Structure formats: C-alpha cells, structure tokens
Amino acid sequence: MVKSGVCPAEYSASASLSIDPIYLLNLGPDSTICFSTGHQWSTTLPDTFASILWSTGATDTAITVKHAGILTLNVSTKYGCKAQDEVVFEEYCVPNEICFPDVITPNNDGINDVFMPCFDNFIKITDDNYKGVVDHIEFISFEIFNRWGVLLFASENTLPQWDGDKGSSSSPDGTYYWIVNYRDQIKHENHQQTGYLTVMGKN
Numbered sequence: 001m002v003k004s005g006v007c008p009a010e011y012s013a014s015a016s017l018s019i020d021p022i023y024l025l026n027l028g029p030d031s032t033i034c035f036s037t038g039h040q041w042s043t044t045l046p047d048t049f050a051s052i053l054w055s056t057g058a059t060d061t062a063i064t065v066k067h068a069g070i071l072t073l074n075v076s077t078k079y080g081c082k083a084q085d086e087v088v089f090e091e092y093c094v095p096n097e098i099c100f101p102d103v104i105t106p107n108n109d110g111i112n113d114v115f116m117p118c119f120d121n122f123i124k125i126t127d128d129n130y131k132g133v134v135d136h137i138e139f140i141s142f143e144i145f146n147r148w149g150v151l152l153f154a155s156e157n158t159l160p161q162w163d164g165d166k167g168s169s170s171s172p173d174g175t176y177y178w179i180v181n182y183r184d185q186i187k188h189e190n191h192q193q194t195g196y197l198t199v200m201g202k203n
C-alpha cells in the first residue's frame, strides 16, 4: 500500500483544527481474492471529497473490483488537499478438498467399480478434466497401499483411480490406504489428503 497526502501550506492551520477527511483516506491492505468464483472487493468513500478519480477512470464514491490488479485512488478536497492510496489485488483461490469414496465394489456392474474422485456437479471427472476437481491445480499424485504398507499402485498428473487390479497384482477384498498429494499453481502450496478404502464384492 502506498499513501501520500499533500496540502497547500496556507491551509495547514485550518486543517489542524478539525479532522480533514483527506487524512482518513485508506483503502486497506493488499488482498488475495478468488475473483474467478465471483468474489468481489468493494468500498464506498465518504461524500466529502471535491474530486475522486479511480485508476479505472471512475469518479464515483463507490467502487467494485472484479479482477486482479492494482487499484489507485486520487482524491482532493475543496481546500485543495490531495491524497493518493493504492491497493493490490492478487487472484487466489483456496483449493477445494477433493471428494473420494470410502468403498468400492469392483464387480463390473458399473456401480462404484473404481476408486476415483467423486462426481462433481453431476459431471463425470475424466483424465481430460481432472484439473477441474481442484481449482488451479498444477500437480497431483496418487498412491494406494495394502494393509501391510506395500505400495500397490501410484500415478502422477493423471486422474487418481484404482479398481483393485491396476498395479502389481489383483487385490482381494479388504481395507486399503491411499494418499493424494496436490499443489495449487498460484501459491504453489502442497496439500495432502489420505484415507482408507474398503474393497468389497471383488471375489
């Protein structure tokens, strides 16, 4: 945030006797906002300024920001006092937690045969659109282990999925443990989800 205020010297005496709104000018701290999901930032200035000019070209007291970028504000009062403030908006969306099933029944009846991310908004998630599972994902890995901690199958940067047969050997009914790691592409933060999976009706 950058802030500056300038008043002509001849008005400094009167300005010291009352709080001029110019000194209250503060757009607040720089922010990270998930604009892509419809979030906005807005503010309304007091109506005591003689002139208002936002970097968008707008001159209204109220403004709404819908995109990342730098917003600059220049104001002046009727006494000629001028001030400027600036706030930086960065696009950032916290990744959603991915939904995974607890149980699969890999008997080829088309129902819950494969461990994979749950259906999202009634759209089946595929290799082509797995990145839609998590906002702004740049990396994803998947590992599944048996009860003795033996790695049965692993994948990277493809849709996490496992049907009990994929990997080193066919896996019987029982309980398995999975780990999914993923990283968001804006803050490059790593996220991990883990869980137990029950395989039923396979044999």
Ligand SMILES: [Ca+2]
Binding pocket: 104, 105, 106, 107, 108, 109, 110, 111, 112, 113
């Ligand atoms: Ca099934």
